[in-house]
């Protein structure tokens with residue numbers, strides 16, 4: 001995982017497998033940066049994610065809560081088709097911008 | 106008439122979160138003998154991951170317990186997995202299976218059963234409060250021969 005910061009925009013490049021087990025340390029690291037930066041935009045890039053279950057949706061929802069509390073927005077981008085399908089099941093697009101791999105804003 | 110499986114395995118493991126990836130890899134490894142597509146294997150991994158995670162998170166919320174994963178293959182390419190725990194059980198199964206319902210909230214989206222249902226052909230749940238839960242997942246493998254992804 002890599003985090004890049006440009007002004008008040010924070011981009012997290014997620015990789016590997018996201019399940020309940022791996023989500024815990026990912027969450028901790030992202031939340032530390034959110035606390036520090038109070039970003040206006042948090043971009044979660046799923047391009048490098050090889051597996052994800054509903055824990056990934058929880059990860060986005062949880063970050064939405066903390067970022068929107070400070071008036072910021074959340075986007076999940078570069079979603080492989082399967083991950084996009086899982087995110088859609090949750091109606092997440094109502095609170096966060098969802099973009100498939102290769103899709104422009 | 107109950108059909109006999111052509112092949113079967115049983116795996117018993119502790120409800121540690123590190124076993125989530127172990128369980129889904131075991132399930133997909135077993136299903137691989139049906140020559141499924143990559144998509145079908147991913148469906149199985151995702152559904153089994155949901156069911157096993159539920160045992161770890163909900164069945165045994167404050168301690169370790171035993172989880173049993175049973176896999177069966179039937180003639181015609183049907184694969185069935187059962188995920189059993191002896192944990193706290195589910196009071197209202199219909200409510201628990203509703204999309205976006207979570208008994209926990211917080212980081213849980215309440216999407217596990219919805220994901221299982223969208224990636225399997227059949228999902229059924231038996232549960233007794235205080236006694237445990239058994240989730241059955243069934244998937245018909247079409248495989249690479251029948252118009253898969255190559």
Ligand SMILES: Nc1ncnc2c1ncn2[C@@H]1O[C@H](COP(=O)(O)OP(=O)(O)OP(=O)(O)O)[C@@H](O)[C@H]1O
Pocket residue numbers: 054055058155159160162163164165190192193194195201202206207208209210212213214215216217218219238
């Ligand atoms: N094995 C189990 N033992 C006890 N309760 C369970 C079990 N599996 C599911 N439940 C109950 O059913 C509810 C719904 O499960 P589901 O997987 O759909 O959502 P979740 O686990 O709460 O959230 P998510 O799966 O999105 O992280 C759970 O919140 C829990 O109350």
Ligand SMILES: [Mg+2]
Pocket residue numbers: 054155158159216217218
């Ligand atoms: Mg769940």
